[in-house]
Amino acid sequence: MTSSADWIAGARPRTLPAAVAPVLAGTGVAAHADAAVWWKAALALVVSLALQVGVNYANDYSDGIRGTDADRVGPMRLVGSGAATPGAVKAAAFAAFGVAALAGLVLAATTAWWLVAVGAVCVVAAWYYTGGSTPYGYLGLGEVMVFVFFGLVAVIGTTYVQVEAWDWAALYAGIGIGALACAILVANNLRDIPTDTVAGKRTLAVRLGDERTRYLYAFLVLVAAAAVVAVAAATTWWALLGLAFLVRAVPPARAVLGGATGPALIPVLAATGASELLWSLLVAAPLLLA
Known part of the structure; x- marks a missing residue:
């Protein structure tokens, strides 16, 4: 029987900062425009967290039934380890997507109905990352998805539902958050190059090779x-305080550029996630105060 601890581990809680960060950044931009709506920010956070958990369960299910996780270096997967049945994990993924959809519908109903289409695209993209007959995550497009949906869409969307207008600062914040979200995936795929190559999973890291993937990670931190x-x-030059995120981001970048491999890259994932969260906090705080 699958324990609650197994389900929590399967939700991959260490990835959740990547869901919190865009909402913080987007709300900071909205606050700077004197248009923060806190209950909408809270609903945006529910959407982001539920999508992240849904993606994690969906990847667990899809990779598990394909056998990609049979010889895994990273954290335990529910299907790959046999801790849960594929059907149960698939149901958990769609339950999380359902929560995201309900919260998103409330935001759309109180902002603009065309946001329903944006939400639908997000759910479809989340499922087909590793799901379906030709998952784009296996074609080297995973980083594009992460940058667009967990960077640009998440930040700009969070700002828009509160401000109900375009704000260039949201775009710039989306680029910063998206770059660090991508860096998390790049580090993950760098670690998994040997096993992904054997499994036929052609991630961007597999396509670029070890050395260029390490340079890509460093480039994303610079972005x-x-x-x-x-x-x-x-917005305000006080937002330059956000550059202090480099204090947390430089050590994992050194590890990546220094040649860390396999299990040695697992702490890099956590550190990169922490860097993303710190970026959002240090940028949003001055915007809130200003």
Whole structure:
């Protein structure tokens, strides 16, 4: 019988900062525009967290039935380890997507109905990352999905449902958050290059190779730093405090560039997630105060 601890582990709680960060950043931009609506921010957080958990369960299910997780280096997977049946994990994924859809419908009903289409695309993209007959995550497009949906869409969407107008600062914040969210996936796929190659999973890391994937990780950290400057230029120069995220981001970047492999890359994932959360906190705080 699958324990509650197994289900919590399967939800991959260490990835949840990547769901919290865009909502913090987007709400900071909304607050700077004197348009923060806290109950909408809370609902946006529910949407983001539920989508993240849904993606994690969906990936667990799809990779598990394909046998990709049979020889896994990273954290335990429910289907791959046999801790839960594929059907149960699939049901958990769609339950999480359902929660995201309900919260999203409330936001759409109180903002603009075309947001329903955006939400539907998010759910479809989340499922087909590793689901379906030709998952795009197996074609090297996972980083694109993460950048677009957990960066641009999440941040801009959070701002829009509160401000109900376009804000350039939201775009810049989305780029910064998206870059660090991508860096998490890049580090994950860098670790899994050997097993993914054997399983036929052609991630971007497999396509680029070990060395270029490490440079890509470092480049994404630099993009996140540049995005802080762009947000500050569009809002308040106090937002440059966000550059302090580099204190947390530099050590994992050194580990990646230094040649860390296998289990040694697992702490890099947690550190990169913490860097993303710190980026959002340090950028949003000055915007809230200003």
